[in-house]
Amino acid sequence: MHDSSVGGPLLWPAGEAWATCSQEHYARRLNTPEEVRTLRRILTRAWRRQKPGDALLTQEERVVVERIHAGHAPRLLPTGPHPLMPVAQLYARDVPDMTCPQDADLLQVLWCPFDDAVEGCSEAVQVRWRRAADVTDILVAVPEPAYIGDDNLIPTPCVVHPEQVREYPSADELEEELWKRLYRWAEGKALSYRGDLSGAPGWKAGGWPAPFTFWEPDEEDERRCPTCQAPTSPLLTVPSGEWDGESGSWRPAGDEPEADVPPYPGNVNPTQVTVSRGYTLQFYGCTSDPRHLPVTVMQ
Ligand SMILES: [Zn+2]
Structure with missing residues (x-):
C-alpha cells in the first residue's frame, strides 16, 4: 500500500467508507474474486511445470477449473451497493508529470468489474486523490464484491516500475496533411509512426489521447466533464497488454525474452487485464476539478 501499483492494495483511511457502486450490471457468468485468483494460480503453476506431451492440468485441477469456468448464475447477484475493486494507485513521486489537486500526492482508481460498467461516467468508475501523509490509520479489512462479472477486469496485483x-500524438489528433507527411517520414526511417512513435502502449499515466481503433469520435463533447462541462485530459490508460507486434519497440529493456517465460501468464500482459475484446480504456480527468468523476472511453 506504500507503493505505486496496479490491482491494490490501496492506502485507504480506516475511517473512510470504501468506494461502492449501486448500479445494476449485466453478466453472462459470475465468479467470486477468490475464484479468479484460484484459477490464475492453478494455470500459472500448470504452465510452469508443463512438459511436452504431458496433460496441462491434473484431474483434480481440471475439476476446479471447469467449476470456475461454469461460474454462478447471474440471478445470484446480490443487490448493491457493491464494493469496487482497486485498479491503480499512483504516488506523485513516481509520476513526475501527474497534475495533482492541491495538497494531494496520491491517485487511486477503482472500478466495478462488469464489462458493461467501465465505460462512460458513473459511480462504477471512481478516483480518489489523497495526501499520503494524512493516512495514518490504514484500512486492513478491505471489502470485496461478492461476485464479479468479468474476470478480465480483475488486475493481478503488480508493483509499478514507471518509466518516463x-x-x-496519434493521427486522430493531427491534421490529415501533417500525419500523412509524418507517416511518410517515419517509413523512410524504417519506423512506424503509429507503432513506434505515437501513443505509447501499456499502462500509462498522462500522455496523449489514445488512438481510436474501432470507431471515430463524433464530437469533442464526448470527453467533456459531465459534471461541469470543463475539458478533460488523459489521466490513466488501461490497455489489454504492454505492447503488441506493431508496438514491440516500446517493450521494456531488461524484460525476459518471450521464449524464456511460460505462455501463461506470459510477460506481455502482467496485470492480466483485458478490456472488452482487447481494447484500450482511457480515463479522462476534469481539468477544472480533478475530484469530479472521470470519463472513460474505450478506444
Ligand atoms: Zn468537472
Whole structure:
C-alpha cells in the first residue's frame, strides 16, 4: 500500500467508507474474486511445470477449473451497493508529470468489474486523490464484491516500475496533411509512426489521447466533464497488454525474452487485464476539478 501499483492494495483511511457502486450490471457468468485468483494460480503453476506431451492440468485441477469456468448464475447477484475493486494507485513521486489537486500526492482508481460498467461516467468508475501523509490509520479489512462479472477486469496485483517516455500524438489528433507527411517520414526511417512513435502502449499515466481503433469520435463533447462541462485530459490508460507486434519497440529493456517465460501468464500482459475484446480504456480527468468523476472511453 506504500507503493505505486496496479490491482491494490490501496492506502485507504480506516475511517473512510470504501468506494461502492449501486448500479445494476449485466453478466453472462459470475465468479467470486477468490475464484479468479484460484484459477490464475492453478494455470500459472500448470504452465510452469508443463512438459511436452504431458496433460496441462491434473484431474483434480481440471475439476476446479471447469467449476470456475461454469461460474454462478447471474440471478445470484446480490443487490448493491457493491464494493469496487482497486485498479491503480499512483504516488506523485513516481509520476513526475501527474497534475495533482492541491495538497494531494496520491491517485487511486477503482472500478466495478462488469464489462458493461467501465465505460462512460458513473459511480462504477471512481478516483480518489489523497495526501499520503494524512493516512495514518490504514484500512486492513478491505471489502470485496461478492461476485464479479468479468474476470478480465480483475488486475493481478503488480508493483509499478514507471518509466518516463516521450510519445507523439496519434493521427486522430493531427491534421490529415501533417500525419500523412509524418507517416511518410517515419517509413523512410524504417519506423512506424503509429507503432513506434505515437501513443505509447501499456499502462500509462498522462500522455496523449489514445488512438481510436474501432470507431471515430463524433464530437469533442464526448470527453467533456459531465459534471461541469470543463475539458478533460488523459489521466490513466488501461490497455489489454504492454505492447503488441506493431508496438514491440516500446517493450521494456531488461524484460525476459518471450521464449524464456511460460505462455501463461506470459510477460506481455502482467496485470492480466483485458478490456472488452482487447481494447484500450482511457480515463479522462476534469481539468477544472480533478475530484469530479472521470470519463472513460474505450478506444
Ligand atoms: Zn468537472
